Amino acid sequence: xAARRAxxxxxxxxxxxxxxxDRRRKTVPSPKNPEARSELALAPGPPxxxxxxxxxxxxxxxxxxxxxxxxxxxxxxxxxxxxxxQIAALFPTAATHSIEYRAQGYACxxxxxxxxxRPFFPIHADDKESRFDRAMFFYRTDRPTMEALEAxxxxxxxxxxxxxxxxxxxxxxxxxxxxxxxxFPRYERKPLADYPSEQRKVWYFTPHDxxxxxxxxxxx
Amino acid sequence: MxxxxxxxxxxxFLRMLAPLATLGFLMSRFIHxxxxxxxxxxxxxxxxxxxxxxxxxxxxxxxWLAVVVSIATVVAGLATSIGFRTRISSxxxxxxxxxxxxxxxxxxxxxxxxxxxxxxxxFASPAGARYSIDALRDRGTRSDxxxxxxxxxxxxxxxxxxxxxxxxxxxxxxxxxWLKEPLALFSHLHDSYQTAxxxxxxxxVPGFGxxxxxxxxxxxxxxxxxxxxxxxxxxxxxxxxxxxHAMIGIMFGPVIWFxxxxxxxxxxxxxxxxxxxxxxxRVWPAEVQPQTAxxxx
Numbered sequence: 001x002a003a004r005r006a007x008x009x010x011x012x013x014x015x016x017x018x019x020x021x022d023r024r025r026k027t028v029p030s031p032k033n034p035e036a037r038s039e040l041a042l043a044p045g046p047p048x049x050x051x052x053x054x055x056x057x058x059x060x061x062x063x064x065x066x067x068x069x070x071x072x073x074x075x076x077x078x079x080x081x082x083x084x085x086q087i088a089a090l091f092p093t094a095a096t097h098s099i100e101y102r103a104q105g106y107a108c109x110x111x112x113x114x115x116x117x118r119p120f121f122p123i124h125a126d127d128k129e130s131r132f133d134r135a136m137f138f139y140r141t142d143r144p145t146m147e148a149l150e151a152x153x154x155x156x157x158x159x160x161x162x163x164x165x166x167x168x169x170x171x172x173x174x175x176x177x178x179x180x181x182x183x184f185p186r187y188e189r190k191p192l193a194d195y196p197s198e199q200r201k202v203w204y205f206t207p208h209d210x211x212x213x214x215x216x217x218x219x220x
Numbered sequence: 221m222x223x224x225x226x227x228x229x230x231x232x233f234l235r236m237l238a239p240l241a242t243l244g245f246l247m248s249r250f251i252h253x254x255x256x257x258x259x260x261x262x263x264x265x266x267x268x269x270x271x272x273x274x275x276x277x278x279x280x281x282x283x284w285l286a287v288v289v290s291i292a293t294v295v296a297g298l299a300t301s302i303g304f305r306t307r308i309s310s311x312x313x314x315x316x317x318x319x320x321x322x323x324x325x326x327x328x329x330x331x332x333x334x335x336x337x338x339x340x341x342x343f344a345s346p347a348g349a350r351y352s353i354d355a356l357r358d359r360g361t362r363s364d365x366x367x368x369x370x371x372x373x374x375x376x377x378x379x380x381x382x383x384x385x386x387x388x389x390x391x392x393x394x395x396x397x398w399l400k401e402p403l404a405l406f407s408h409l410h411d412s413y414q415t416a417x418x419x420x421x422x423x424x425v426p427g428f429g430x431x432x433x434x435x436x437x438x439x440x441x442x443x444x445x446x447x448x449x450x451x452x453x454x455x456x457x458x459x460x461x462x463x464x465h466a467m468i469g470i471m472f473g474p475v476i477w478f479x480x481x482x483x484x485x486x487x488x489x490x491x492x493x494x495x496x497x498x499x500x501x502r503v504w505p506a507e508v509q510p511q512t513a514x515x516x517x
Binding site: 064 | 252307325384385391406407430475
């Protein structure tokens with residue numbers, strides 16, 4: 001009976017707002033209640049450090065909030081730190097199209113073929129978390145990165161394929177979002193040839209003379 | 221803000237599960253780590269200074285080192301989760317997560333960026349003082365009772381962070397046109413994230429159903445400071461939030477780790493204390509008994 005009463009009392013004391021009875025005084029460390037320290041776990045370091053960390057935490061939350069709502073803080077906060085503040089907002093805008101990124105290759109046998117890049121980017125190869133998709137998403141207008149991506153795709157493809165490539169095309173597919181209630185197929189990765197040209201947008205291609213030169217020299 | 225000490229269970233619940241959600245996300249990267257951190261895979265070249273996509277250029281590392289980093293991250297994350305030498309393990313875990321997020325923009329997502337911040341916060345807190353291997357080891361040596369509370373900042377940080385993530389997300393959605401576009405949510409159901417369940421829902425739920433879901437999610441996010449501050453709305457908001465994250469996890473394939481991390485943050489921040497105590501008590505029964513006995517005397 002006494003045990004049950006004690007348990008009930010404990011339950012009442014331990015609310016989210018903290019203890020409400022004498023236990024509060026006992027649990028807050030003070031010189032008068034040195035034994036109280038045993039019930040309150042404190043973060044390491046002196047009080048000044050803990051206060052500084054708290055202020056830092058507050059600043060982090062403020063920066064995360066401001067970044068999330070669209071404020072530009074890169075002039076105030078060092079970019080590597082700001083990077084960790086850019087976490088809020090999933091799907092902030094409506095999508096008009098589903099976007100996929102694809103690659104084609106200019107073969108030295110004068111063929112243009114779709115290159116399945118998934119084996120070269122095995123991390124989440126089948127969804128848009130693939131490194132190829134992410135590289136295209138972030139850097140599709142950045143020529144040095146696109147050239148590095150081209151070099152990588154050519155290296156990987158030409159390593160195993162007998163019909164070598166001299167260049168590539170990187171493009172996106174803009175597939176219209178269906179209307180609710182209309183019949184539409186489940187998502188699947190279809191060959192590039194299944195998509196009409198108006199749904200394709202080329203972001204990067206190897207110049208023709210470069211392809212010619214590479215093929216003459218026996219591959220890139 | 222209430223500056224009363226807070227129940228230690230909130231901190232320990234987060235310590236136990238947040239590293240697991242973060243590691244779950246990273247595992248699909250670790251198994252192909254040579255395509256991520258080394259020159260075997262595609263490496264984004266160094267950008268001009270100040271490029272928002274590459275806040276810090278970190279060159280690729282040798283394969284053996286990438287493997288060591290992967291194993292060390294998993295070990296440190298698991299050690300943090302079970303509370304084994306928590307101070308050291310959470311510090312190493314935080315440092316490695318920070319490196320992995322900064323090393324390559326292509327593999328930096330909300331999960332590992334937020335996971336890094338949570339790990340740093342755990343490192344700076346007294347996490348591991350209860351419901352942990354450290355606590356079990358201490359029990360044999362210390363004469364006083366195990367701690368039952370932490371100072372307010374150790375819990376309020378996570379609660380406030382979560383509320384402001386939601387709030388910012390809600391405002392961003394309003395700015396992005398969620399109020400004007402009634403099918404904003406529906407428009408995201410058709411790409412490579414689509415699961416069988418998503419397809420089923422997209423085909424069967426009528427347009428106004430998606431608009432309703434969308435506005436419920438928006439009201440939840442924009443109103444988060446209010447819902448979680450008021451005692452009366454806190455529990456319904458918790459259930460709604462968990463439901464929303466469950467739906468995101470089921471409907472957007474790889475986003476499941478983000479959903480799990482947010483759910484852990486949500487539960488540890490706002491779940492009723494008896495829920496957390498029950499879970500922690502089941503995992504660490506030996507940790508509960510002495511405490512109860514102490515109370516009963």
